[in-house]
Amino acid sequence: MFDTLKRDLDAVLKRDPAVHSRAEVFFCYPGFKAVRRHRRAHKAYLKGRYFLARWISSRTKKKTGIEIHPGATIGEGLFIDHGAGVVIGETTIIGNNVTLYQGVTLGGTGKDTGKRHPTLGNDVVVGAGAKVLGPITLGNHVKVGAGAIVLKDVPDQCTVVGNPGRIVRGPAKRPEIDLNHGDLPDPMLDKMQQLYKRLSQLEKVLTEHAIKVGCAGCPVEDCPGRENGGCQSAAEAQ
Ligand SMILES: CC(C)(COP(=O)(O)OP(=O)(O)OC[C@H]1O[C@@H](n2cnc3c(N)ncnc32)[C@H](O)[C@@H]1OP(=O)(O)O)[C@@H](O)C(=O)NCCC(=O)NCCS
Numbered sequence: 590m591f592d593t594l595k596r597d598l599d600a601v602l603k604r605d606p607a608v609h610s611r612a613e614v615f616f617c618y619p620g621f622k623a624v625r626r627h628r629r630a631h632k633a634y635l636k637g638r639y640f641l642a643r644w645i646s647s648r649t650k651k652k653t654g655i656e657i658h659p660g661a662t663i664g665e666g667l668f669i670d671h672g673a674g675v676v677i678g679e680t681t682i683i684g685n686n687v688t689l690y691q692g693v694t695l696g697g698t699g700k701d702t703g704k705r706h707p708t709l710g711n712d713v714v715v716g717a718g719a720k721v722l723g724p725i726t727l728g729n730h731v732k733v734g735a736g737a738i739v740l741k742d743v744p745d746q747c748t749v750v751g752n753p754g755r756i757v758r759g760p761a762k763r764p765e766i767d768l769n770h771g772d773l774p775d776p777m778l779d780k781m782q783q784l785y786k787r788l789s790q791l792e793k794v795l796t797e798h799a800i801k802v803g804c805a806g807c808p809v810e811d812c813p814g815r816e817n818g819g820c821q822s823a824a825e826a827q
Pocket residue numbers: 671690714715716717718732733734735736737748749750751757758
């Protein structure tokens with residue numbers, strides 16, 4: 590119990606540059622209060638004491654402006670900054686070290702039954718006023734921009750903004766390990782092939798020019814065409 594309390598306190602201390610002490614968080618932060626009270630409500634909910642669970646959560650809403658359904662599953666270190674207007678639905682699942690700003694809704698679309706609220710991975714940040722709707726999944730380290738409306742799954746490490754939410758930053762690409770040693774790239778061979786191609790093109794242009802000007806005006810002194818009636822006849826012979 591004290592471990593979770595410490596982690597909930599530390600989450601605020603680590604992520605809010607405006608905080609000065611643990612006491613400040615404990616007594617003055619509505620987000621912290623709402624998370625602590627939710628943990629009690631959730632325990633009651635899991636034991637089937639639905640009225641008590643609801644009563645705790647409705648009192649929390651009155652005190653903090655944050656409505657978390659007692660059925661929501663919340664990991665460690667959730668930080669709800671400012672708090673007002675945050676709504677978290679019954680079947681929401683939130684991973685560890687998630688940050689939610691004011692006005693965030695983790696809700697349903699109204700079309701689904703059963704699991705109808707989002708699942709958030711670890712280290713997710715959801716900006717002020719953003720709405721994440723439906724039984725979708727936001728991967729680990731996802732950032733949702735302020736005011737976004739997200740209706741589709743978002744893979745790990747992506748940033749999604751706008752309405753409807755679109756991914757503007759993808760996951761950092763890691764080089765894949767290629768173990769196929771028989772197929773290594775050969776930059777020298779590539780360069781040689783490029784040079785050979787350019788030389789052939791130059792030869793072609795030069796021959797066309799020589800045909801136009803005749804052997805007298807041609808700079809290629811040892812051209813075999815000179816003895817055989819010039820490039821014209823050589824080209825015709827081909
Ligand atoms: C989305 C956010 C987390 C930044 O994530 P990021 O991965 O660093 O993304 P960037 O800042 O590089 O922005 C990526 C693009 O999205 C745009 N963008 C960023 N936030 C946006 C938003 N909320 N709405 C619309 N577009 C946004 C940027 O202009 C940028 O566009 P560009 O590529 O055309 O220049 C941040 O902008 C945000 O919205 N944070 C929420 C903070 C908040 O709610 N604070 C409340 C404190 S009270």
